[in-house]
Amino acid sequence: MEGRYEPGARLVEQRIAEQFALSRTPVREALRTLEAEGLVLIEPNRGATVRSLGVEEVVDLYGLRARLEGYAAELAAERHDDADLAAIDAGIADFGAAVEAEPGDTVEQTRALDAANRRIHGAVVAAARHRQLDQLLARTVDAALVFRSFRAFRPEQTRQSHEFHQLVRAAVAAREPARAGALMVEHILQGRDVLLEGLRSAQA
Template identity: 55%
Template sequence: MATSAEDTNTVAVAYGGGPMPERGMSGPALAYSSIRSWIVEGKLRPGERLIEQRIAAELNLSRTPVREAVRMLAADGLVVTERNRGAVVRTLGRQDVLDLYELRARLESYACELAASRATPDDLEAIDAGIRDFGKALRRRDLDRLERTRLIGEANRHVHAAIITASRHSRLAHLLSSAVDAPLVFEALREFSNRQLERSNLFHQLIRDTIAKGEPVRAAQLMHEHIMLGRDQILADLNRG
């Protein structure tokens, strides 16, 4: 079952992608994209209450599209409803992080196995483009931390989405859209040192090369280790907290 552009976009959104807030969006779309980016980037923190009136005023919207956006975010698993508090940004504990990363690692490792036998030259070029963009973002010293992490995150999405596309497995793409937690991915990228980010992109290159060589087992192993390094950063942050 081949992946489609829609499947690949689904995975990209899971990694934190999707339409950024912009003029011309419908009210619900603007509210959804804005609140989602605030959650992914940490402007709205885990456990923080979503006050519809305040959000509506900030976005110059009525409360109706904000309420609809909150329902969509709840369906995404980024927002939960708590008794006597209403909608709040969901909180993940240590076991939640372990479970999410183990599931994601297994699914993306399998995607690499498939990609090693199914990738086309165009797939490899798409992965290469993401790797190049990641490297360029790393070298940017004219941006603040948030803007630089956004660029790195976008490049990271391109690499992983291109690998999923190369797997030619539509159902796997949809499973990964639930297994990849965008706020955790963004947090790991933001907290990585420059050396850790360089190591991350080196893993991208090694994974790409093993896919190109048709080495499914090695490609899967490299992807699993790559994802576990991100997990370790999140767990270190939890321990410090």
């Protein structure tokens, strides 16, 4: 997720075991877990590699996520209570603090942005009061992709993301489902466009 192993890089059990002072058995189990989570690809006679993503896969994943989260925002505008708004506000405050943090360890800042972002979006989904939708999003949102998009964000794009969170929150609080859903869709597609820009540059 943090890019120490680039997409397509081979993950050699012995090297990783030596790096972390482990035997190969826990490394092998960890790679199987990462394969189940969609982060690693294990192929016969080739071993494990970091999963590579194509443009079409990113488009498909984000298209589905945008529609599901847009619907969640619509429902949240109809069903939220004060506690839901407080949870969204807490995430927005954390995100804002990460945005305003002094330049330093970019990985740490990305982790803070990612954690706050998950808190905001999780609070919106919780406010939707729709268990099946929650389960669908848990399987649809690709955590590694979201993290990569924050790594690729320029400062102005990070600030734009912060503004989107506040606009979505305002529409939810005002009980405006159509506006909340449209803003959420636009916000999700912003992250998609940043990822696609990076993929196309790498291919070029």
